[in-house]
Amino acid sequence: MNPLSDNTISGAHARTTLTDTNNRQHFVGEPLQDIPTPGNSAQKHQVVVIGGGPAGSVAATRLAQAGVDVLVLEREQFPRFHIGESLLPNGNRILKEIGVWEKVAAAGFIEKRGAQFTLADRSRTVRNVFAQGWVKGLDMTYQVERARFDEILLRHADSCGAQVWEQCPVTKVTRTTNGWQIEANHAGQAQLINADWVIDASGRHCVMGRAMKLAKSALPYPGRMAVFNHFEHMQRDEGEQAGDVIVLRLEHAWFWAIPISPTVTSVGVVLQKNGGRAKDESWEQLFWRKVKESPFLTQALAQATPLGDYRIESDYSFSHETFAAERCLLVGDAASFIDPVFSSGVYLALESGLLAADQIAAALKKSPSPQRETKLYAAYTHSLKTQIGTMRQLIDAYYDNSACEVFMSPRPTLSLPQAINSVLAGSLKPGFPVRWRLWLFKQICKLQKKRPLVPPIAWQAPDEPVTTTESSVRH
Known part of the structure; x- marks a missing residue:
């Protein structure tokens, strides 16, 4: 569904700063360092x-196309596995703007023209056909193998002029007078880089968010985990519906089924950690x-073959209180990740990458100004x-049993x-005609709790509850 990363995020960190006599800020508990102007020992880039x-690649592409000197530091070697295979139609606009759409369209990914929401026995099924939405032009997109999709975007950034270093984890970041100094390890070699601006697209590693000790907002969600795998030859719909994502709701959990190739389907279950797994x-x-709680899934997976180990993601819902500070903008999962149920993760990564790049490109054309930066x-x-917030309205409704009935x-x-x-479909900045209808939908959901307006x-009933006794990590 939506992109989930490898590391678990801990609790919120309050950020405290002091100001020295030269009006420079540093973080309490860290020594104030006088970083010299970059010399022969350090590279200099406008943006790192x-x-x-996806978020980092879009940002780097957009900046390079604007003539900005940009360096991408990627900790892994692409292609690499990543969960979150379902795109939203409104993301096509961004892929077209940065000139990568034709490469994505030529990659042979499965067309996605709708999303099916169903129950365990399929007694109720709602199919959202994107072409029938209020906002026109959002007819289709793709279900993607993230290893290939992400590599297409990263190679496109490189072809557009961004410098890309893979196998390059960041080891330290330090605030300087005019930006940031970054220490990284590129293919075993220590590197020192100075940048005017930084974009944190590190996912749930939250490299810059942690370094700046940015506070995180408390989200009203229980700890959840996802267990998933890829399956060969799962039984699927035929025709136009063959490319639909299927979201299947149980009382205390839900499944996704995403076709990512003609024969391979990504299937995962999301449930609360508390009461989710026996010792x-x-x-x-x-x-x-x-x-086994779903007769439909039991039959659909009866002849399917798992293609690898079962993987786990947990405690993935979080959001920073601010997504920008100190000449650094957080994008994608490094800024916030709410929930994978409606596949919004990749879209928000693309959107935030584009927006961050445009903001920084505009700032670089003007003389530095703390007021403008604020x-x-x-x-x-x-x-x-x-x-x-727009997507959260529907996420919250889906997890509430009464609202889900509506x-x-x-x-x-x-x-x-x-x-x-x-x-x-990803229209998350809707006009008034959609906004008031969303408001009305929420009111109907509230009434459903008190006096059912639709059939309950x-x-x-799920299996006997069990207790999770260990912290979930990727397996």
Whole structure:
């Protein structure tokens, strides 16, 4: 579904700064360092992008196309595995703007023209056909193998003039008078880089967020985990619906099924950590125990073959309070990741990468000004948080059983389904016609709790609850 990264994020960190006599800020607990002007021992770039995933690649491409000297530091060697294989149609616009759309379209990915939301026995199924949404032009996109998709974007950044270093983890960052000094290890060699601006696209590693001790917002979500694998020859729909993502709701969990090649499907289950896994239960056993709660999935996976180890992601929901500070902008999962249910992760990565690049490119054309930079930080954070907030309205509704009953029983009244459809296609800055319909949808969901307006769902009772006794990490 949406891109999830490897490392777990800990609790919020409050950021405290002091100001010296030269009006430079440093972090409490760290020595104030007088960093000299870069000499022969350090490279100098206008912008350094930490991370070469979709957010970082889009940002680097956009900056390079604007004539900015940009360096990408990617800790891994591409191609590499990554979860989060489902795109949203509104992301096509960004891929076209940076000139990579034709490369993506030529890669042979599965076309995605809709999303199916269903129950364990498929007694209710809602198919959102993107072309029928309120916002026109969001007809289709792709289900992608992230290893290939991400490499296409990173190589495109390189071809557009961005310098790309792979196998280059960042080991230290230090605030300087005019930007940042970055220490990295490139293919075993220590490197020192000075940058006017930094874009943190490091995913949940949150390299810059941690370095600046940026506070994180408390999200009203329980700890959740996802267990997933790729399967060969899962039974799938035929025709136009063959490329749909299927989201299957249980009472206390949900599954995704994403076709990523003609024969391979990504399948995962998301559930709460508390009460999710027995002490001696393997990830594979947990996965199949939850599959058995759905007659549909049991049949669809009966002849399927898993293609690797069962993997785990956990505690992935978080958000920084601000997405920009100190000549650094956070993009993609480094800024925030809410939930994978509606596949918004890659879209928000693309959108934030483009927005961050445009903000920095504009700032580089003007003389440095703390006042302008402060306004830039606020504008960037506001724009991204507004879009995240739009998607959160539907995420919160889907996890609430009463609201989910409304979601799974669409009525044509006042074009509410078309408005929701557009949001699910990635239209996260909607105009008033969609906004008031979302507001009305929320009010109907609230009424459903008190007096059912649509038929309630007879949720299937789950297996006997068990207790998770260890912290979940990627397996």
